[in-house]
Amino acid sequence: MHIRTLLAAAAATLAVAGSAKASDTVKVAQGELHGATAGTVTSFKDIPFAQPPVGDLRWRPPxxxxAWSGVRDATQLGPQCWQMRATPSEANQSEDCLQLNVWSPANFKPGAKIPVMVFIHGGSFTGGSGVNALYDGTHFAERGVVLVTVNYRLGRLGFxxxxxxxxxxxxxxxxxxxMMDNLAALKWVQDNIAAFGGDPKNVTAFGESxxxxxxxxxxxxxxAxxxxxxxxxxxGFGRIPGLPMAQAEKVGVTYANGLGVTATGPDALKQLRALSPMQLSKAAGQVTPILDGTVLPEGPAAAFKSGRxxxxxxxxGGNSWEASLFSTATPLDRAGPLKDKLIAAYGSPSNLQLAQWDLSTESLVIEPDRLLAxxxxxxxxxxxxxxxxxxPASQRSTLHGLSHGGELMYVFGNLPDKERTFGTRTIPAATADDRKLSAAMTDAWVAFAKKTDPSTPQAAWPAYTPANDEVLEFGADGVHARPxxxxxxxxxxEQFNDQVPAGR
Incomplete structure (x- = not known):
């Protein structure tokens, strides 16, 4: 039986325990939800914010x-959206995945106007999910924030x-x-988050990669x-412009042809919608948002430049070793007359490869951060x-910098109690210094949600101005403003990026 069907059947048979706390049960527009309280946090999981995007709803706006009848069990995480990788696994995946999860301070009062934070996960638009344990919102809720994580369609199912x-x-x-899924989730939050004590007029949207x-x-x-x-x-790779619609349609035709769908018009869609997610994954390739003219009329840099x-x-912001994400570095040969100046600026005349990796980090993430600010x-x-x-101190002699995505466990406060290995990457057990740095990041994010100014007792965070060019560095020597x-x-x-097209 389909995993989603099993979950729905299980939820339908569960009743609310008579001993449940009042804040464990809430009423949203679609019906009642029963969550779970652990310590000072109440969570509600696997909440549908849109209909399943299957059958004729595949490749349509959410x-x-x-509505559902009775009380829906919201104590267990649902499946992740289908991971549109070249070699996907069917474990804990479903095309019926448009759900979100909510963590609130326990014993919240509906309409309490608690600040809300909505997190959008990364994964190259082909993987990842809002049900990843890394994004558990407990530590945000402990600090007086309603934290929401979201699933959204991935790969060619999503873009x-x-x-x-x-x-x-x-x-x-x-x-x-x-992207429309995330807009729908944010709209659902506007309509329903007050039931969890959240303030729809104070919503911080945040995401990584x-x-x-x-x-x-x-x-x-x-x-939006x-x-x-x-x-x-x-x-956030702020200079990525998005793929023009005409080009995206050509990519889409090539993708369909690769799946054996050479028909046109309604027949093409009928055949494509008949394919399973596993079949659609086999033609996986690079995926990016598309300049469709409505949801995304222009890329971020163009919108910011025009004031729109x-x-x-x-x-x-970004990390010191964002280039860990890439298989190849940005070639310095593309820098033209700037090449020697860049090598000198990075201090690596004897190691051009290292200079190219540092150029990758700064040209794709760090300078675009500065530009948008x-x-x-x-x-x-x-x-x-x-x-x-x-x-972490134990890795400072072997790692060039903090890798892409490396800040996430610190932001969410979900650090490992013992050493963990993910593929070729090892994360050591958290030390007291790691937890101190983590608390500084979480507190700054929470301060921003609560009072807009992200400064905390641990560190003053100056607002950015072109004159001061000041950033807040979370580093081995603590948290410090760097003018x-x-x-x-x-x-x-900046000169390099202005002369070389984004996404090179």
Whole structure:
């Protein structure tokens, strides 16, 4: 039986325990939910925010979730959206996955106006999920925040254009179905989060990697207006422009042909919708948001430059070894007359490879962070920038810097109590210093959600201005503001980025 069917059947048979606390049961627009309280936190999991995007709803905008009868069990996480990798596993995956999870301070009162944070996960738009244990929101809720995590469609299920879809749905939002899922989740939060004690007028949207890109895209989307009041983009690749629709349709046709679907018009869609997620995964390739003209009319850098971005307080930042994500470094040969200056700025004339890796980190993440912050401030808005270089003491002699995504366990406070290995990557058991750094990051994110200024008793975080070029560094020596941060190299990288197309 389909995993989602099993979960639904199990939920339907569960009754609310007579001893449940009042705050363990809430009523949202679709019906009642029964969650679970552990310590000072109450959680509600596997909450549908849209109908299952299956059958004829595949490659359509998310539709409002249907009501359920009785009390829905919300004590267990649901499946993740289908992982659209070249070699996917069917374990704990479903195309019926549009659900979110909520962590609130225990014994909250409905309508209490607690600050809300909504997290959008990363994973190159082909993997990841809001049910990952790394994103458990307990430590945010312990600090007086309602934390929400979201699933959204991935791969070509989530970001797909095809001439037949354009013809089928004239005038409808197209292509960015995964982004539309996040818009639908944010709309659901606006309509329902008060039931969990949350304040719909104080919602911070934040995300990392692909999620950070989506935060920047939401900043650029007119469809997101009013759905959040603050934003944080972690490693958000701010200069990525998005794929033009005409080009995306060509990619979509090539993708369909690779699956053996060479028909056109309604026949093409009928055949594509008949394929299983596993079959669709076999043609997996690079996926990116698409400039569809409606949900995403322009890329973030263009929107910020023109002053059309969301006018909300904004944090962005990145890590010292973002290049860990890439299989190859940015070639210095593309720098032209800037090559020698860049090598000198990075201090690696005897190690061109290292200079190229550092150029990758700064050209794809760190300088675009500075660019978006500068443009946002120029448009009369508040911005803050961070840089995370913290590495556990036991790894400082072997690692060049903090890897892409390495800040997440510190932000969420979900550090390992014992050494853990993920593929070729080893994460040591957390030390007291690790936990201190983690608390500083979580507290800063929470301060931003609560009072907009992310400064905390541990560290003052100056608002960014082009004059001070100041960022807050989370490093081995603690948390410190750094004026004129990496100015020599970033000024050169800005010239490099202006002359070399984004996404190179």
């Amino acid at each position: 539709q409002p979730a249907k 797909f254009a095809h001439p037949a879809l354009t013809a089928e749905q004239p005038g409808q939002p197209l292509a960015n179905y995964g 692909a999620g950070g890109i989506l935060i920047n895209d939401l900043m650029a989307s007119p469809k 207006k009013g759905l959040f009041t603050k934003a944080i983009s972690e490693s 971005e969301q006018k909300v307080p904004y944090i962005d 500068r443009l946002h401030v120029k448009n009369g808005q508040k911005a803050w920038v961070y840089y995370d270089s913290y590495i 004129q941060f990496h100015k020599t190299s970033l000024d050169l990288v």
